[in-house]
Amino acid sequence: MLLEIKDLSGGYGSKTVLHHIDIAVKQGELVGLIGLNGAGKSTTIKHILGLLPIKSGEILINGVSLSDDEQTYRKQVAYIPEQPMLYEQLTLREHLRLMAQGYAVDEKTAQERIEHYTKRLRMTKQLEWFPSVFSKGMKQKAMILCALITGSELLIVDEPFVGLDPLAIRELLNIFSELKTDGKGILMSTHILETAERHCNRFILLHDGHIAAEGTTEELRKRFDLTDSSLDDIYVAAIEEAEG
Numbered sequence: 001m002l003l004e005i006k007d008l009s010g011g012y013g014s015k016t017v018l019h020h021i022d023i024a025v026k027q028g029e030l031v032g033l034i035g036l037n038g039a040g041k042s043t044t045i046k047h048i049l050g051l052l053p054i055k056s057g058e059i060l061i062n063g064v065s066l067s068d069d070e071q072t073y074r075k076q077v078a079y080i081p082e083q084p085m086l087y088e089q090l091t092l093r094e095h096l097r098l099m100a101q102g103y104a105v106d107e108k109t110a111q112e113r114i115e116h117y118t119k120r121l122r123m124t125k126q127l128e129w130f131p132s133v134f135s136k137g138m139k140q141k142a143m144i145l146c147a148l149i150t151g152s153e154l155l156i157v158d159e160p161f162v163g164l165d166p167l168a169i170r171e172l173l174n175i176f177s178e179l180k181t182d183g184k185g186i187l188m189s190t191h192i193l194e195t196a197e198r199h200c201n202r203f204i205l206l207h208d209g210h211i212a213a214e215g216t217t218e219e220l221r222k223r224f225d226l227t228d229s230s231l232d233d234i235y236v237a238a239i240e241e242a243e244g
């Protein structure tokens with residue numbers, strides 16, 4: 001199993017936000033993490049990235065926890081945040097080189113990936129630019145490129161489509177599909193259910209820090225007795241059930 005979250009409880013200081021959640025992502029899977037504002041999606045992501053201490057339970061990437069071997073754990077996971085975080089004093093190429101070095105990607109592979117992915121996301125021209133002159137979408141693409149350059153097995157993606165133009169969204173989805181074929185796994189948090197429904201293999205619906213439902217669209221339809229319904233309808237039914 002690529003990512004295993006087992007019986008995780010966590011949150012901020014004394015505030016527990018996540019209650020005994022279990023999540024698994026296999027090689028070759030794109031899993032959608034969905035839920036209302038404040039459900040705990042970002043908190044789950046922060047725990048996977050090792051940015052918050054776990055209260056109980058464990059998180060394993062390829063069987064390794066952060067406390068077992070921090071370096072191995074961190075190298076296996078890359079993150080595309082919702083809010084771009086870029087260094088004003090570094091060009092896009094320098095960002096990508098820095099990421100490659102941090103993940104011990106050899107020079108040749110890094111160069112190939114930079115060329116390949118910047119071309120696909122139409123960012124080749126911007127390689128020597130500084131982030132201060134990037135548009136919002138360019139900043140988002142820069143974050144996506146930083147994650148893709150690492151070649152990590154597990155990609156954690158927070159609302160990747162916001163701010164991207166339709167061509168970039170389509171290309172990103174194509175890239176996700178190729179990564180899956182290569183045996184990588186992706187956990188993607190999103191509110192854009194229509195796109196999620198078309199591209200995710202499975203869904204995890206978080207509600208109030210608990211897992212309210214999970215499965216493929218088909219499994220969820222059966223579970224909520226909603227034949228032919230969209231993920232939107234299933235989502236509403238699941239929230240209604242969870243709120244009793």
Ligand SMILES: Nc1ncnc2c1ncn2[C@@H]1O[C@H](COP(=O)(O)OP(=O)(O)OP(=O)(O)O)[C@@H](O)[C@H]1O
Nearest residue numbers: 012015017035036037038039040041042043044206
């Ligand atoms: N830094 C923080 N300190 C304390 N509580 C926080 C902090 N960040 C988030 N929370 C709380 O944790 C809970 C879950 O928030 P989280 O950001 O994980 O939700 P989310 O599902 O990502 O929501 P959204 O869809 O709005 O991004 C909320 O009750 C929120 O108020």
